[in-house]
Amino acid sequence: MKKKDPFVHPYIPNSVPEVKTKMLEAVGVKDIEDLYEDIPEHLRFKRELNLPEALPSELDLKRHVEKILSKNKTCQESISFLGGGCWPHYVPAICDEINQRSEFLTAYAGEPYEDHGRFQALFEYQSLMAELVDMDIVNVPTYDWCQAASTSLRMAERITQRGEVLVADTVAPDRLLAIRNYCEPVVKVTLIKHCPETGLLDLDDLKAKMSKNIAGIYFENPSFLGFIESKGQVICDIAHESGALGIVGVDPISLGVLAPPSHYGADIVCGDVQPLGVHMNYGGALGGFIATRDEERFVMEYPSRLFGITKTSVDGEYGFGDVAYDRTSFGVRERGKEFVGTAAALWGITAGVYLSLMGPKGMKDLGQHILQKSQYAMKRLSEIEGVKTPRFASAHFKEFVVDFNDTKKSVSQINRLLLKQGIFGGKDLSLEFPDLGQCALYCVTEIHTNEDIDSLVNALTDCLTSKDE
């Protein structure tokens, strides 16, 4: 490769020709090519990579990327009612202040000496989440809720030594795909029906499918479709009677007002930390949590890092380290529990900051605001002719299904018309929940003002009477 100038890239200090020469001399070769002696000729890539010309000037790069990004229209530039596992919540300034710190942003796998702060911040995250879910053990976050739910089910398989799990058919469709792929072919996944009127788990179907082969039953609360499963205790009791575990996925931001699953019999609780101080980021900033009781049979089945507090050689000094490291794949490869690696630690630290800021009062106030705002939205929307919400006759938290079957338009037509008015309508459920027909999942949180909701109501009224398609 010929380069015309001794151009030195700012990210590659030793591309300075004089330095390079000096280092080559120290190594005892004439050319860097000589260092690749082990790569046989037939494997050498001979031509230049067909990639764009470099944009080594920072300003050029910034212009280039910003130009592409400007094609995105954000939820701030519109009114968005999308949620479903990637939720719009207010992110306190301090959350970003902390997770943008170079010390946290660029740290990785330092020892508990020089990275004491990382260990403490993640230990505190575990501890704060533990209070929220009211359980004694929480992991360093895994990738996301999909992974947390999948691992919870595999933990249940190992704890009970049974090969089948039951999953509510109202769980998020993405999550169900992930669970199936993660469990099969080792663990069989069987769906449990829901009651068409209330959305609640069909207890008769559950009882019929319960057997001594069932490791656990998994349901979500609030469910993906927004309703609150009020029979959690009955479901967990049915599981326990057969020696299975109750596993509940939960939106942690609901837990200032909603009873945590541990209060109605859950043995394993999981979910996503994204609502706790992390921006939506196109669904690319998720972090899965898993919580259990402090029992050896549970703790030893976690694949994740678990940071523990301990003492040091100096009296009164806190130290931290990995608990039961030898259960992990880092310790014993395929003999470990599933696998562990880089996941979502920074979002865990951020969620810790968020919970510290909110405190018990903040979580309750926020939960209450979300309940009020979403109930207001349901009330207003149901005043529109032909629109029915909530579709399920149950209590809801921040999401709810809006039924458009009695209008003359499909959800996709409605959403197209709303988009013209700067509104991102709710998620179209018609493909993934065909039994619901033309229904959409709407999400309303503290970021929505009553004007936003009024705008939605007006726009919907307009487009339902409009002749446009």
Added chain:
Amino acid sequence: MTQKEKKKYRLRENFHQAKWDEPIIFELHTPGERGILVTEAEPGVVEAVGNGISALPENMIRKQGPALPEVSQMRILKHYLRLSQQCLGADFNIDIGQGTCTMKYSPKIHKMLAASPKVTEIHPWQDESTIQGALEIMHKLDIFFREISGMSRFSLQPSSGSAAIFIMASMVHAFHTFHGEAEKRDEIITTIFSHPSDAAAAAVKGYKIITLYHDEDGLVSVDALKEALSDRTAALFITNPEDTGIFNPNIAEFTRLVHEAGGLCGYDQANANGILGITRAKEAGFDLCFFNLHKTFSSPHGCGGPASGALGVTDDLIDFLPVPLVDYEDEKYYLNYDIPHTIGKTRGFHGVFPVILKAYSWVMSLGRAWLKEAAQVAVLNNNYLLENIKKIRGAASPFAAGKHRIEQVRYTWEQLTQDTGVTTEDVTCRMADFGFHLWSSHHPFVVPQPFTIEPTESYSKDELDEYLEGLRTVVEEAYEDPEKVKHAPYRSVVHKIDHSTLDDPEKWAITWRAYLKKDGKDKKE
């Protein structure tokens, strides 16, 4: 070397890391303090629906609020800033001691770009017309990776390298299921110097794992592979260069033999940093490969994530990729869910977009010429260190004596330990006193008292020299006064940690509340 040059680096003998003796956040609790207030629902809303809570079923109302600490805002800020100062990020140290992890510079402009509302405030289910920018970046990065690897198609869904390995195992299973051979082909072969997840993630999919060991050259022999292959072979998962930094020159023969036996070949390219533009997965005969965007492609490690993997496959495997892929047609980018034999999903939504954006920016800032230059300088830096570390008393680089390495080297302190009793762990603790991080290596310690150094292209010669000076100084101390090294660190955040409680179910404390219970001082009111 002139006198002036010699002084360009200096060991930081007066270094001391920030030490705040910062309490645990729960110890800052003062009832009544508030960190932040929540906006209240408007009067019209309250009038219409009341307090909101009364609509809940009684049994679903939380009776007692979570026992979170109550702390004022500035105190919380101070708390976390102090914790951050007690954390040695890659932006602070010469972060070459964390081999296998490719700790390179993560440009600050990338952080700025990723903090734009055009990234942070977009939702994955927005109408495609409103999200063309995000889709364009994903699609173009896919095309860059096709060129860098020679593969036909990339999925950016993997949450990490290990997640990509799990997806490879899932696709191998789907592929053999499609060909009616899934039950018969129940073994995946890997090597001991490939990442632990190559074995562990494959096992989650139900595979039996066969781990091949190296011979005296540090390489797995063709004969060892032949012996492991059979009609039960589902796939080979391997890194190359392996974690020793040695490139397996027989790799094309490996993939040929695996294919002959009916298996697939998955390439763990966590160690790709030294071979960009030099050699590719395709020419080596692989069917699947993946890059770690938080390693080779510069995204920061975030204390252990967010990460992202990019999984590439040949034509034969595209139909099994997770959904959705990003495609381009009629001047529009769109999410393509029409993948006939897809394994489904392994993560919510479409991938770790902020990390994907940073990787895209990195490739754009280097372009066709400098990507290869980055790889070559990383290799030069590595061999420069190798040449110097070999000369340090008590250190050695096992295998392939006299040969060069690619981007990292697995070294050993075996001699040092024999001579002085000072172990790798002791050396890492003492290095912390000079502001350095040194890691041992992945388990099992096939190489006794191991350490793995991977300098990447990001560090200047002066910085490499400073690090070498650190190693030399600690070794000198070990020979003169081993006890001094064994009781280190002295100038880090904390002193020698008592690990004895961490493996004892009666004593381990994974949360503050568990600690209070077990330590017998439950202060909860």
